[in-house]
Amino acid sequence: MVSPTFIFYFTLTLFLFLNVSKAQNKASNKTILVDKSGKGQFTSVQKAIDSIPSNNKQWTTILVNAGVYKEKVTIVKDKQYIILKGKDRLSTVIEWDDSGNSLKSSTFLLYAPNFMARDITFKNTYNLVLEDDVVKKITWAPAALLYADKASFYGCGFIGIQDTLTDLQGRHFFYNCYIEGAVDFIWGFGQSLYQNSEIHVKSKDIGVWKAFITAQGRESDSQTSGFVFKYCKVTGTGPAYLGRAYKSHSTVVYYQSSFDNIIAPEGWNIMRQAGNEKYITYAEVQCKGPGANLSKRVKWEKTLSSGELQKFIDRKLFLNQDNWIEEQLIHV
Structure with missing residues (x-):
């Protein structure tokens, strides 16, 4: 039997080791x-970013002071x-106006794994401001493209x-984020957990009369x-569909989230x-919430078993088997 004294000193040693390691990592x-x-x-x-050497192996924090870049x-x-850190998402903004290509038109393009962003907004201003009360053609205009593994926000x-948000490829974790759009505004082939975040549908005021949140x-x-949405809230204007199937095995789960009264009764749609x-x-x-009434949902919406559900909502099981999220956080 292990003595309480041994447990105490073992725990203390482990605590000191972890904190020394964290301090060393931060110092480097x-x-x-x-x-x-x-x-x-x-x-x-x-x-x-260009100043960071190629094949970089050292965690580098880019502090971005408040402003619109x-x-x-x-x-x-x-x-x-790379850790990209602003003052807060309202005061630190990277924006550009480009459209017409679902990949190349993005304001922010990430191709490197092992990346973190904090307290910053990525914006594509195309169609956000009407010119002489005229809406331009609604077309591809991404704010961010993620084509890399192990990225957190x-x-x-x-x-x-x-x-x-062109969530194209890789494992991604979003916490306390804000995502706004109208048409397929979270789309791609990514394996991503969105937690404690707001999904805001902006449609009628820019001439979109049927919104689609996801196209996985x-x-x-x-x-x-x-795409898994855990403890999120869906706000804005509707009618909005929670998702429309972009490919044959499209996968989207909303768990313990709240919906404003903007969700189309059938909930889901199919693209092709x-x-x-x-x-x-x-x-x-x-x-x-008022948008969470399931009585008129499409008949093919899935009912998950407890085991199936756990594989989606358990962060470690779904996308963090190698603890990459914790390994990033020690460098903040």
């Missing part, structure tokens, strides 16, 4: 300051281990109209991708996958 970080007025090393976010920002594949904003692209049972309903996993579990 490099910090770069971006400030529009010239009070930092750079006035441009892209120039700060009108630029397109790309993090290429060999610029790993805390307190961030993503604002656009169509394809706002899972294509087979062997894939593990899907009619006939594949039995393969699609669309589910709502323990959701609430």
